[in-house]
Amino acid sequence: MLDKTGSVIYVGKAKDLRSRVRSYFSSNLTVKTEALMARVADIEYVVTGNEYEALLLENNLIKELLPRYNINLKDGKSYPVIRITADEYPRVFRTRRIVDDGSEYYGPFTNVNHLERYLELIDQLFPLRKCRQPNLRPRPRPCLYHHIGRCAGVCAGKMSRDAYMERVDAVRDLLAGKTAELLESLRSEMQDASDGTRFERAAQLRDAIRAIEAIEAEQRVTDFDPELRDYIGFASRGDSTSFVVFQMRGGSLVGSQVFHSRSASEDEESFIEFALQFYGAGAALPNTVYTSASIAGAAELEHYFSGELGAAVRISGPKSSRDAAILRLSTENARQELDKRLSERGNLPALSELAAVLDLPAPPLLIEGFDIAHVGGRNTVASMVSFAKGVPNTSSYRKYRIRTLKAGQVDDFAAMREVIARRYTRVKNERKPRPDLILVDGGKGQVGAAREILIALGLESVPLVGLAKRNEEIFLPDRSEAVQLPEGSLPLRLLQYVRDEAHRFATGYRANLQKSDLVASVLERVPGIGAKRGAALRAAFSTLESIVETPTDIVARSTGLSPELAARVQEYIAEYVKGAADSPGSHRA
16 A cells, blocks of 8 residues: 555555455544555555465565554563673673574563573673683683683683583573572582581572572563463554563563554454564564464464474464463553553543544643642642643642641632642743643632633633533533533543542642641650751651651651650650550541
């Protein structure tokens, strides 16, 4: 399929080309197909002898032309791997670059700590050469690494090649998870070292054993099947697709990889395109690839593996509860990666629908939401949250202590006027970006209070709405009737997200202030603690419990109090906390 400039934007294959093309012009198109067909100006085709030839041609055309609406893998995470080089005397090191020169790669490692632990273990147990040149140069004396036990010293003839390759094989077993014999050998050597009073060596071996066991214990998935297996989970929404590959080697999950792409293909085609590119680029081939896709073209894909890559690879759906569980895990990871990617791109569909509902000139890419929180008029605060492209922008959140209300005075409208005035006076004076939409938590009263201030500041052109919790009604300044959207609709969910986030931020701030006031009021009752010493205690400890639980000498050093006074403070607070906990109807949040 070509666009109006003649550029190829999609490549596909079909047994029945007429039926396939007709499907692109039906009335029930998916979002991804609509996006594709909006750009298609012409269609060209090539006839092949059989389905396998069509698969090869499709794969080659996608590689050559990189069509926008075919799978074009982008690695979602650049995970490091461990490389064993193909040199006469192989080296071992970490890298993020895959070179097709016969080297072996282990990983990728989603947890870099595991990789570092492996390299440290290799240095301790099976030290290999450190020099970087491919062709080893003979030296009269070995380097410093050999003298500290971190290099085999083969350049100076300190080890034969056969003995060196035995170490390399041991490294392979360690990285492949074949550790049963290794652990048994290390335990035996540790016992011998201990019996021979070589306690430093015994301690080193003990630490190595613990490190190997810790790595194995932290594996997310473990079974006892030695078969080489890959589990490919994927998730798609619109034209966006994410893939997660779980690699099971020696019965353990040794790595996972994440890829993102845009594709107009259906799930089965997307999977085949992914497999061709992923394994065709040099990924280690398993015995079996498990997938949740319905693979009608499995035979052609298996033919590709044997004919082009020289390996017998089986494509299969889950055959057991174990395979189904691991596949569900990889699919869930793909779904979460897709959600993360889409959130980074923004929630544009919801913003477009919201603009239509509120009659806005454009989608509100910047939304600011406000809420008021207090307890009976005490500690009245306000929050402002910011959403960019429908996604929280937490670095722009702001919190306010309301200054215009007296202690105990309840007036949410006045509090809303104050926070709107403070926020948008600053926005106007400092020429900060104005929001495309302001959302207040509440109904007509809160909207009217905010509108009053915006008019006074000359910002009445900024769209303003209120969202009331009772019936999830949307209030606009110039409409007498509230707007109600269907439950679960994209624009309503977005407004609820902004409203709830503003509420969470405000109530969290109010709770912290209330806790701080409680600490201050209790400290004021302690004999010998005035305002200055009370402030020092509050600065060092955020809760009463933390003052009691901290050793007395540390309380004294942290606050400048004498040890006697610090002990008196702890004793008083302990009695207060115990009394509060024992009082009828008391509870702790």
